[in-house]
Amino acid sequence: xxxDLAGRAAMIIGGARGIGRAIAVAFADERANxxxxxxxxxxxxxxTEIGRRCGxxxxxxxxxxxxxxxxxxxxxxxxxxxxxxxxxxxxxxVGSGKYGFPFWNLEPADWGxxxxxxxxxxxxxxxxxxxxxxxxxxxxxxxLSSIAGQIGSQTDPxxxxxxxxxxxxxxxxxxxxxxxxxxxxxxxxxxxxxxxxQSVWEAWQRxxxxxxxxxxxxxxGDKVRRLVPLGRWQDAEDIAAMAVVLASSQAKNITGQTIxxxxxxxMHW
Numbered sequence: 001x002x003x004d005l006a007g008r009a010a011m012i013i014g015g016a017r018g019i020g021r022a023i024a025v026a027f028a029d030e031r032a033n034x035x036x037x038x039x040x041x042x043x044x045x046x047x048t049e050i051g052r053r054c055g056x057x058x059x060x061x062x063x064x065x066x067x068x069x070x071x072x073x074x075x076x077x078x079x080x081x082x083x084x085x086x087x088x089x090x091x092x093x094v095g096s097g098k099y100g101f102p103f104w105n106l107e108p109a110d111w112g113x114x115x116x117x118x119x120x121x122x123x124x125x126x127x128x129x130x131x132x133x134x135x136x137x138x139x140x141x142x143x144l145s146s147i148a149g150q151i152g153s154q155t156d157p158x159x160x161x162x163x164x165x166x167x168x169x170x171x172x173x174x175x176x177x178x179x180x181x182x183x184x185x186x187x188x189x190x191x192x193x194x195x196x197x198q199s200v201w202e203a204w205q206r207x208x209x210x211x212x213x214x215x216x217x218x219x220x221g222d223k224v225r226r227l228v229p230l231g232r233w234q235d236a237e238d239i240a241a242m243a244v245v246l247a248s249s250q251a252k253n254i255t256g257q258t259i260x261x262x263x264x265x266x267m268h269w
Contacts, residue, residue, distance in 0.1 A: 003248035006031035009082035010247070011075075012089045013065060013125055016040035018194040019144065020091030022236035023243045027087070028054035030244055035059040035078045057082065065092055065121030071128035078129075085132040087247045090122045090143045093163075095196055099207050101154040111158040118162035119169070126173055133182045140247045141177075141184045143170045144239075145258070147266045150188065155200055163188075167258050174256035183255035185246050190234045190262025191224050229264035 010027040014020035016038035028034050028050045036047040039062060047060035059081045063070040079085055094117045096110045122143055133139035148155065149163025167186050174184035191197070198216055205213050214222075225231055242261050245251055260266050 001250060003030050003244055003250060005087075005244065005248055008032045008086040008247075009035070009078070009084050010087040010089065011035045011037060011078050011085060011129065012091060013037045014090065014092035014144075016043040016046045018091075018196070019189060019192060019236045019239050020089070021046060022240040023089055023091055024050055025054070026237070026240035026244045027247070028056045028058070031056060032087070033057040033082050035061065035074075035081070037061045037063055037074055039064055065090075065124055066116050068124040068127065071124040075128040075132060079132055084136065085129055086139050088125065088129045088133075088139070088141045089243060089247075090125050090141070092121055093118055093144065093146070093159075093196055095156045095159040095199060097199060099155065099200070103154070103157045105207075106157065111161075114156075114158035114162050115165075118159070119165045122166055122169060126169075130173075130177065130182070133177070134180045137181045139182045141170075141173065141182065142243055142246055143167075143184075143186045145170075145186045145188045147188050147190050147260060147262050150258070150260075150266050150268075170258075171256050178255060183246075183251070185251075185254060185256070186258045187239060187242060187246065188258060188260045188262065188266070189239045190260065190265045191220070191228055192234050192236060192239065193220075194236070224263075227265055228262070229267075232263060234261055234263055 010032045012024040015024040015036035024034050024036050033056050043062050044060040047058040051058035061074050063074050096114050098106050143166050145166045146163040148160040149167050153160045170184050170186040239261050
């Protein structure tokens with residue numbers, strides 16, 4: 001299948017680690033030039049490695065999505081570097097760091113940073129990059145949400161609520177940008193072994209009596225077997241494969257959609 005991404009420019013916000021990094025690699029494997037935008041210290045090394053391995057142009061920017069001016073600067077630098085902005089992927093996500101069942105285990109103060117990064121961060125990115133796509137009358141945006149944003153997961157209520165808001169915002173953006181031939185979708189990973197997933201276990205573990213604590217592999221493996229119909233983990237590469245398809249001409253009529261890569265965890269009837 002020809003995804004027609006060679007020579008395009010993909011901006012991966014949150015691209016230094018985990019799913020975001022896998023998405024950056026997947027675009028580069030399709031011969032797209034890639035900007036890796038992240039606060040992680042290794043962002044420059046990641047971009048250099050991707051460029052060397054895949055033979056594409058890369059750019060690294062160490063910027064914070066919570067800062068709108070920084071996102072505006074990032075968009076400007078990306079446009080100057082590549083001469084175009086074709087695909088923007090928001091692959092940023094943070095949790096509260098606490099186990100939220102019941103929700104009053106958390107304090108209202110635990111919500112602020114989660115909403116600031118997961119929701120306002122996405123808004124900052126959309127506001128910064130959309131004008132270039134509108135000008136070109138082409139492009140795609142993809143927001144990484146979560147199945148937690150669809151099922152009201154009790155594990156971390158601020159995270160679930162933020163990811164639900166992200167789905168709604170993506171639909172608003174899809175309607176606004178459709179007349180400009182810009183497509184916007186949301187991708188929801190299921191059970192993926194990421195640092196964020198492990199942090200949920202760590203928060204749960206801290207609340208358990210010592211005789212009821214479990215290893216991460218045991219705790220998470222049991223959850224996968226109980227809740228995922230296919231009975232297996234999803235990999236970051238599974239999410240990345242869908243991300244590049246949604247960016248491609250093969251998905252030219254897909255916009256405003258929420259697509260799950262979750263082994264069947266969430267099924268809407």
